[in-house]
Amino acid sequence: MSDLFDFGDRVDRYAVMGNPISHSKSPRIHxxxxxxxxxxxxxxxxxxxxxxxxxxxxxFVASGGKGxxxxxxxxxxxxxxxxxxxxxAERAGAVNTIKIENKKLFGDTTDGVGLVTDxxxxxxINLREARILLMGAGxxxxxxxEALMQQAPAYLLIANRTPDKAVELAxxxxxxxxxxxxxxxxxxxxxxxxxxxxxxASLQGxxxxxxxxxxxxxxxxxxxxxxxxxxxxHWSQFHGAAKVLDGLGMLVEQAAESFYLWRGVRxxxxxVIEELRSELTY
Ligand code: ATR
Numbered sequence: 001m002s003d004l005f006d007f008g009d010r011v012d013r014y015a016v017m018g019n020p021i022s023h024s025k026s027p028r029i030h031x032x033x034x035x036x037x038x039x040x041x042x043x044x045x046x047x048x049x050x051x052x053x054x055x056x057x058x059x060f061v062a063s064g065g066k067g068x069x070x071x072x073x074x075x076x077x078x079x080x081x082x083x084x085x086x087x088x089a090e091r092a093g094a095v096n097t098i099k100i101e102n103k104k105l106f107g108d109t110t111d112g113v114g115l116v117t118d119x120x121x122x123x124x125i126n127l128r129e130a131r132i133l134l135m136g137a138g139x140x141x142x143x144x145x146e147a148l149m150q151q152a153p154a155y156l157l158i159a160n161r162t163p164d165k166a167v168e169l170a171x172x173x174x175x176x177x178x179x180x181x182x183x184x185x186x187x188x189x190x191x192x193x194x195x196x197x198x199x200x201a202s203l204q205g206x207x208x209x210x211x212x213x214x215x216x217x218x219x220x221x222x223x224x225x226x227x228x229x230x231x232x233x234h235w236s237q238f239h240g241a242a243k244v245l246d247g248l249g250m251l252v253e254q255a256a257e258s259f260y261l262w263r264g265v266r267x268x269x270x271x272v273i274e275e276l277r278s279e280l281t282y
Pocket of ligand 1: 136137141200201208
């Protein structure tokens with residue numbers, strides 16, 4: 001084909017890789033960002049089989065792709081694959097955004113800033129001096145701890161079904177301020193201003209075993225999941241939370257941070273969140 005008609009080569013290409021990927025909202029979000037900021041780009045979703053991640057990234061790089069988002073279950077593999085990383089990705093032990101320049105891969109993680117931006121700017125939640133409870137000690141929890149600690153909370157408590165994992169995770173971030181790890185039983189008699197669910201329990205229609213009186217007056221409860229009202233969100237409403245939030249805003253904000261890393265332009269997230277929100281059935 002003549003160069004003149006080879007439009008595909010002239011449009012910068014991006015993609016999200018994961019498994020499963022068909023329900024990903026990222027192509028939609030980035031298309032909305034691109035239209036809003038008048039950037040010419042293409043963004044697709046690529047399903048990658050287990051064991052095929054390195055090859056898939058290699059193919060994408062060889063074909064001239066400019067950047068990738070990486071989602072479950074490949075964020076740790078992406079961390080290991082990239083040539084260099086941002087300090088926050090280094091801390092998180094995970095990469096959700098790859099920038100490709102001269103075929104070299106730079107890895108970043110935008111999940112933490114996505115969560116904090118959503119809490120602070122979209123919902124007006126104060127984190128400074130707040131008592132924060134983070135539930136879960138897997139990759140999702142680990143990815144947001146540094147950004148939460150940077151807001152100077154009174155303290156952060158990481159609670160997990162397997163308490164040892166929470167204690168271990170807290171020790172990784174101990175230099176950032178007051179944070180501890182524990183099981184759920186040890187939460188009895190304690191109250192928190194902000195409670196964040198970073199467990200996979202919602203996927204099974206379950207929620208962690210929280211004591212009934214764990215919410216302080218005016219507490220905000222945040223589930224990092226979106227797309228349905230989770231058990232934890234029901235529980236929070238029932239137990240008198242002042243605000244009950246899902247993770248849709250975090251999803252859009254982490255995408256905006258990736259977009260900024262790639263394009264140097266910050267999209268306005270509010271209309272994008274509003275548009276996606278209007279399509280949810282709750
Ligand atoms: P992710 O990358 O999404 O964080 P993960 O690394 O598998 O996934 O971690 C899942 C987290 O959800 C863990 O903290 C897990 O607790 P355990 O470490 O005790 O396994 C937590 N989790 C999963 N199902 C849960 C449930 N039904 N109740 C409470 N916690 C649950």
